[in-house]
Amino acid sequence: MQWKLAFTGFGKVAQEFARMLLSRQALLAQTYHLDWRITGIATGSHGCVVSASGINLQEALHCMKKAQSLVQLSGTTAVADTESFVDVCDADMMFETTPLSPMDGEPAATYIRKALQRGIDVISANKGPVACAYQELQELAKQHNAQWRFEGTVMDGTPIFNLQEFCLPAVAIKSFTGVLNSTTNVILTGMEEGRTFAEGLAEAQRLGIAEANADYDLEGWDAAVKAVALANVLMNANRHPREVQPQGIGGLSLADFAKARQQGKTYRLLASATLGDTGVHIEVAPQAVALDSWFANIKGTSSALVIATDLMGEIAVLEIHPRLTQTAYALLSDLLRIHEQSQRSK
Amino acid sequence: MQWKLAFTGFGKVAQEFARMLLSRQALLAQTYHLDWRITGIATGSHGCVVSASGINLQEALHCMKKAQSLVQLSGTTAVADTESFVDVCDADMMFETTPLSPMDGEPAATYIRKALQRGIDVISANKGPVACAYQELQELAKQHNAQWRFEGTVMDGTPIFNLQEFCLPAVAIKSFTGVLNSTTNVILTGMEEGRTFAEGLAEAQRLGIAEANADYDLEGWDAAVKAVALANVLMNANRHPREVQPQGIGGLSLADFAKARQQGKTYRLLASATLGDTGVHIEVAPQAVALDSWFANIKGTSSALVIATDLMGEIAVLEIHPRLTQTAYALLSDLLRIHEQSQRSK
Numbered sequence: 001m002q003w004k005l006a007f008t009g010f011g012k013v014a015q016e017f018a019r020m021l022l023s024r025q026a027l028l029a030q031t032y033h034l035d036w037r038i039t040g041i042a043t044g045s046h047g048c049v050v051s052a053s054g055i056n057l058q059e060a061l062h063c064m065k066k067a068q069s070l071v072q073l074s075g076t077t078a079v080a081d082t083e084s085f086v087d088v089c090d091a092d093m094m095f096e097t098t099p100l101s102p103m104d105g106e107p108a109a110t111y112i113r114k115a116l117q118r119g120i121d122v123i124s125a126n127k128g129p130v131a132c133a134y135q136e137l138q139e140l141a142k143q144h145n146a147q148w149r150f151e152g153t154v155m156d157g158t159p160i161f162n163l164q165e166f167c168l169p170a171v172a173i174k175s176f177t178g179v180l181n182s183t184t185n186v187i188l189t190g191m192e193e194g195r196t197f198a199e200g201l202a203e204a205q206r207l208g209i210a211e212a213n214a215d216y217d218l219e220g221w222d223a224a225v226k227a228v229a230l231a232n233v234l235m236n237a238n239r240h241p242r243e244v245q246p247q248g249i250g251g252l253s254l255a256d257f258a259k260a261r262q263q264g265k266t267y268r269l270l271a272s273a274t275l276g277d278t279g280v281h282i283e284v285a286p287q288a289v290a291l292d293s294w295f296a297n298i299k300g301t302s303s304a305l306v307i308a309t310d311l312m313g314e315i316a317v318l319e320i321h322p323r324l325t326q327t328a329y330a331l332l333s334d335l336l337r338i339h340e341q342s343q344r345s346k
Numbered sequence: 347m348q349w350k351l352a353f354t355g356f357g358k359v360a361q362e363f364a365r366m367l368l369s370r371q372a373l374l375a376q377t378y379h380l381d382w383r384i385t386g387i388a389t390g391s392h393g394c395v396v397s398a399s400g401i402n403l404q405e406a407l408h409c410m411k412k413a414q415s416l417v418q419l420s421g422t423t424a425v426a427d428t429e430s431f432v433d434v435c436d437a438d439m440m441f442e443t444t445p446l447s448p449m450d451g452e453p454a455a456t457y458i459r460k461a462l463q464r465g466i467d468v469i470s471a472n473k474g475p476v477a478c479a480y481q482e483l484q485e486l487a488k489q490h491n492a493q494w495r496f497e498g499t500v501m502d503g504t505p506i507f508n509l510q511e512f513c514l515p516a517v518a519i520k521s522f523t524g525v526l527n528s529t530t531n532v533i534l535t536g537m538e539e540g541r542t543f544a545e546g547l548a549e550a551q552r553l554g555i556a557e558a559n560a561d562y563d564l565e566g567w568d569a570a571v572k573a574v575a576l577a578n579v580l581m582n583a584n585r586h587p588r589e590v591q592p593q594g595i596g597g598l599s600l601a602d603f604a605k606a607r608q609q610g611k612t613y614r615l616l617a618s619a620t621l622g623d624t625g626v627h628i629e630v631a632p633q634a635v636a637l638d639s640w641f642a643n644i645k646g647t648s649s650a651l652v653i654a655t656d657l658m659g660e661i662a663v664l665e666i667h668p669r670l671t672q673t674a675y676a677l678l679s680d681l682l683r684i685h686e687q688s689q690r691s692k
Contacts (some may be wrong), residue, residue, distance in 0.1 A: 024516065031516070083381040159513035160378075166512040167505035170370065170377070226477050294494070294643035294664070306666070311366070311675045314666035315504050319641070321651070322659050329517075329657045336515040344690065 003339070006040035006050075006091035006120075008082050008111050009098035012208075013125055013152075015064060016328035017095065018057050024332075034339050040089030040267050041070055042082040044099065049076035050089050082107070086114040093338065095331055096124040102216070102225045103241055105132035116140045116148060123334040125327065127153035130229035136284060147338050154332025155224045155303050158319040162337070164234050164307075171309045172232045177272040178305040179298045180226045182267045183210040183217035184249050187285070189299045191257050192266045197249075209301060220246030220269060220284040227271035227282050234307070235273060237280035248285035260288050266296050349685070352386035352396075352437035352466075354428050354457050355444035358554075359471055359498075361410055362674035363441065364403050370678075380685050386435030387416055388428040390445065395422035396435050407450035428453070432460040441677055442470040443500065448562070448571045449587055451478035462486045462494060469680040471673065473499035476575035477587050491622030495685050498676025500526060504665040508683070510580050510653075516657045519580045523618040524651035525644045526572045529556040530595050530615045530630050534632070537603050537644045538612045543595075555647060566615065566630040573617035573628050580653070581619060583626035592630035606634050612642050612650045 007014050021028075021036065028034040037054035047069040049055065055076055063070050071078045079085045082098065092116045100108040105128030112129055115122050116137065124130070129137060130150050141148040151161050155178075162175065179185055186207065187200030195203075201218075204210035216222055224246040231237035249269055260266055265288040273282045289295045298304045298318065306316040319326065353360050367374075367382065383400035393415040395401065401422055409416050419426045437503065440461045446454040450473030458475055461468050462483065464526040470476070475483055476496050487494040497507050501524075501546045510519065525531055531551065532547030541549075547564075550556035552651045562568055570592040577583035595615055606612055611634040635641045644650045644664065652662040665672065 027516065151661050157658050159509060162513040163505060163509065167508040167679070168371065169679055169686070265376035292637065292643055294640040297638055297640035297643060306664075311671060311678070312503050313672045316650075316662075316664035316666060318664070320660035320662060325657060326659045332657070333513070333515055340515070 001035070002091045002323040003034070003036040004039040004090060005036050006038070006042075006085075006089040006094045007324045008042045008094060008096050010041050010043045010046070010060070010064060011097060011099070012324060013327045013331070014095060014097045015061055016324045017331040018061055018330055020325070020328050022057055032336060032339060033343070034336070039078075039091050040085060041125060042079070042085040042089075043070065044082075047071040048079040048082060049073060050079055050085065051076045052090060082111060083114070086111055086118070086120075091120055093121040093123065093335065096122055096126060098126070100126050100128045102128040102131070102221065105129040109133045109137070112137055112148065115138060115166045116146045119144045119146050121147040121338050122149075123331055123338070124148070124150040125152040126150075127225050127229045127328060130232060131225045134229070135238060147341070149334035149337060151334050153229055155305065155317070155319045155327040156322050157329035157333055158317055158322075158326070159333075160230070160305060160317060161233055162333070163317065168309070168312060171311050173307055173309050175272065175274040175308045176234065176305055177270055178227070178230070179268050179295060179303050180271050180305070181217055181223040181269060182301045182303065183214055183219075184220075184223070185298065185303070186300050188249060188252070188267050188269065191252065191254055192261075194254065196254065197252075207301065213227050214281065218250055219248035223269055223271040224282070224284045227273055227284060230305075231273040231280050231282055235275060235280050237273065237282075239280060239282060244284060247286065247288050261291070263288075264291050266288060266291055268295050268298065270295070290299055316318055347381070349380070349382040350385045350438045351382050352384070352387045352388070352431075352435040352440045354431065354440060354442050356387050356389045356392070356406070357443060357445070358670060359673045359677070360441060360443045361407055362408055362670045363623075363677040365673050366671070368403055368576065378682060378685060379689070380682070385437050386425075388425070388431040388435070390428075393417040394425040394428060394431045395419055396425055396431065397422040398436060407592060423438060424638065428457060429460070432457055432464070432466075437466055439467040439469065439681065442468055442472060444472070446472050446474045448474040448477065448567065451475040455479045455483070457525060458483055458494065459486060462490050462492045464506045465490045465492050467493045467684050469677055469684070470494065470496045471498040471676060472496075473571050473575045476578060477571045480578040481584060482574070493687070495680035495683060497680050498673055499575055501651065501663070501665045502668050502672040503675035503679055504663060504668075504672070505679075506576070506651060506663060507579055508679070509663065514658060515654070517657050519653055519655050521618065521620040521654045522576060522580065522651055523616055524573070524576070525614050525641060525649050526617050526651070527563055527566075527569040527615060528649065529560055530566075530569070531649070532646050534595060534598070534613050534615065537598065537600055538607075540600070542600065543598075553647065564596055565594035569615055569617040570628070570630045573619055573630060575665055576651075577619040577626050577628055581621060581626050583619065583628075585628060587628060590628045590630060592634065595632050598632055607637070609634075610637050611635060612637055614641050614644065616641070
């Protein structure tokens with residue numbers, strides 16, 4: 001069987017994943033008996049195209065590099081917009097990486113919903129839908145015998161959701177705490193070394209991890225949405241980002257860091273969820289942590305998640321200085337997971 | 347189907363696992379449709395017994411607590427020794443936790459070999475056979491359509507082998523570095539805080555993690571055998587512990603720690619493996635690490651493993667202050683893995 005793959009969104013992450021598909025094509029065929037062709041690519045500003053016989057992925061990447069429209073690609077048909085694209089892309093699997101509003105998960109959630117209703121498996125790098133519509137979309141997937149996977153929504157391709165699903169059977173997660181947002185962690189790590197907030201922000205922008213308007217990161221919303229996504233999946237929390245009141249890092253000054261250092265401490269933006277009598281409580285706030293705690297040593301773009309469980313005590317997973325490749329790998333690992341399950345059910 | 351389970355070795359870990367089986371019996375039946383009975387228990391000094399209709403596990407635990415022989419358990423038949431036990435225990439799955447010589451993996455490897463040849467799945471908490479006979483035993487398992495799993499051999503039930511097998515598809519591991527031995531880590535953490543080597547060793551013995559004769563830990567052999575086990579499985583290294591020349595922690599003095607502290611450093615016993623032109627190179631030695639590195643903050647009985655990969659960059663897994671439950675959980679997670687695969691193949 002040849003998988004028919006479609007992309008909604010074809011930005012940095014999807015392009016890196018496309019390069020990975022191309023460079024590992026032989027490996028995937030030999031080791032995993034995985035064969036594929038691209039039946040559609042939908043972008044926001046470079047057009048949406050479909051092709052039953054397959055789009056040349058190398059040429060598509062070339063178009064994007066030259067900032068040209070995909071519509072000129074040979075053998076393709078143009079489609080008006082991403083929503084109608086989902087109806088006609090004729091894919092088995094869709095890679096959903098469109099820009100989105102994380103507070104309501106749209107328009108990604110709509111694309112995912114439409115795809116699942118057509119029985120198309122969806123792999124998403126967007127945390128919004130996991131935070132805002134987890135239960136609904138999982139039930140929809142089940143109804144239509146499709147899969148929806150999203151390893152890349154938190155800590156890139158580092159196994160978090162898969163770790164729980166495949167490596168921690170019979171374990172109940174009681175709480176978690178994480179350093180989940182890179183922009184704020186670059187700034188806090190910088191301030192701890194005496195650089196200003198503005199210098200840290202500029203550094204994060206230079207690294208390509210912070211948007212021009214970074215308020216969403218700085219006010220703790222990115223970490224909050226990730227915490228809700230994690231809580232929904234790992235703890236069955238059924239929470240929504242609007243129920244969280246994150247505290248951002250804007251209130252921290254270099255004087256705060258100097259004072260903390262005198263007490264052997266520094267600051268990290270910690271996102272946590274705790275199972276209590278009234279359900280799962282989610283909190284996002286900068287916290288003073290001991291300089292010799294290992295949270296203090298999650299620096300710059302690294303991230304970490306500690307999970308407290310009933311049977312497996314406390315374990316932590318760290319992602320150390322990730323690059324774009326690690327985000328793209330999340331899509332590949334989800335693809336291989338779905339492929340493996342499909343092989344098995346034959 | 348009811349799983350017929352047998353124990354070779356019924357010490358602290360196996361007993362904790364037995365308590366887990368009993369306390370989670372309803373959960374395992376409801377959630378995983380997993381039903382079991384115990385057809386045999388073989389111990390070194392409390393006898394070996396088998397029973398086709400099933401041994402009362404609660405009573406067996408009670409016997410062990412009272413230091414009584416298992417032979418008195420109702421409905422059981424005594425067997426002469428563990429080796430003949432494997433032939434007559436009539437189990438589907440065997441939990442192998444006998445004391446062993448880690449340098450040649452015996453007698454555990456012999457028990458495992460015999461069980462696999464009879465098509466009995468084996469779950470082992472013994473690292474020796476993984477370090478000394480990995481390829482041979484895996485091939486034997488395949489030949490006889492049996493499974494051999496051993497998550498508990500390194501970092502207790504923390505997913506390491508399962509993480510690679512089920513969560514990192516298409517990823518090649520290029521190297522790893524870990525803090526893998528608790529006894530030495532308790533001693534080094536103590537020395538870093540000004541306590542003596544002897545005090546640290548006494549503390550490790552009080553915690554029940556160091557033997558009366560702790561040379562095997564102190565000379566780096568435990569870490570070396572774990573590193574070889576990891577390298578064999580994660581990197582297909584085909585190495586043997588006798589090829590490693592570990593350097594222990596005996597040479598370190600409080601003066602060394604004081605000197606290191608002046609340079610912002612401390613010591614950890616690091617075990618590493620690196621893929622090079624001539625195969626996988628394994629090294630175990632105390633290393634000075636920066637106080638603000640997170641290896642420095644793996645303290646006491648905690649352990650950590652950093653894995654450097656091609657597609658997933660660097661990730662780390664930490665086990666924080668584990669207890670006996672976490673070692674026993676390794677056996678449960680392996681049992682559930684085999685059970686799930688058996689359900690699937692039906």
